[in-house]
Amino acid sequence: MIVKQTLLPDVLILEPARHGDSRGFFSESWNGARMSEAGIDIPFVQDNHSMSDAPGTLRGLHFQSPPYAQAKLVRCGRGSLLDVAVDIRKGSPTFGKWHAETLSFENGRQLLIPAGFLHGFLTLEPMTEIIYKCSDYYNAGADGAVHWDSCGIDWGLKSAPLLSPKDANAQRLSDFDSPFDWEPK
Numbered sequence: 001m002i003v004k005q006t007l008l009p010d011v012l013i014l015e016p017a018r019h020g021d022s023r024g025f026f027s028e029s030w031n032g033a034r035m036s037e038a039g040i041d042i043p044f045v046q047d048n049h050s051m052s053d054a055p056g057t058l059r060g061l062h063f064q065s066p067p068y069a070q071a072k073l074v075r076c077g078r079g080s081l082l083d084v085a086v087d088i089r090k091g092s093p094t095f096g097k098w099h100a101e102t103l104s105f106e107n108g109r110q111l112l113i114p115a116g117f118l119h120g121f122l123t124l125e126p127m128t129e130i131i132y133k134c135s136d137y138y139n140a141g142a143d144g145a146v147h148w149d150s151c152g153i154d155w156g157l158k159s160a161p162l163l164s165p166k167d168a169n170a171q172r173l174s175d176f177d178s179p180f181d182w183e184p185k
């Protein structure tokens, strides 16, 4: 597994090995021991899988408030998507900064997003599937959203995205009182 840094020091790109043969490929999409060797010890407890019918579907930007905060390990099972993390840890030197990564079935790349970040994605192809591990269980009462178009993210959109009503009406980052604090390591 190759681990790459991004400009947000805690957001990592993971590239698991793919073993190709005449049938196709085999890949360990998650291996706890290898993650530990890479210094990533996150107790994942829930796997999520969603499919979006149309390209231009945007889900996000989402978070769960502490004590139900979630780190996420994200990959694309079919199609492709632009996956985005935004730092919302108050006091962080990178507060409000974002990283966008194209995840696709083809590239097998994964994005590790720690707790304290917003997460969202834009689908780039029809019937795109996203699969992600979460470090805490879903808690509807702790679920929150920040407007996708309030963080200066370059989504590369040429027309309005397809949104859920919750996401269309989300608060803007400038009005958002983040429940996360940055702790120096």
Ligand SMILES: Cc1cn([C@H]2C[C@H](O)[C@@H](COP(=O)(O)OP(=O)(O)O[C@H]3O[C@@H](C)C(=O)[C@@H](O)[C@H]3O)O2)c(=O)[nH]c1=O
Pocket: 048, 050, 059, 060, 061, 062, 063, 072, 119, 120, 121, 137, 138, 164
């Ligand atoms: C997130 C989630 C939703 N649900 C339910 C609630 C609702 O009825 C339905 C759809 O929920 P949503 O509209 O919130 O789904 P969606 O907009 O896909 O929300 C997801 O977006 C991405 C960006 C994330 O990072 C995730 O953590 C999650 O917030 O699924 C669960 O049962 N468990 C879950 O873990």
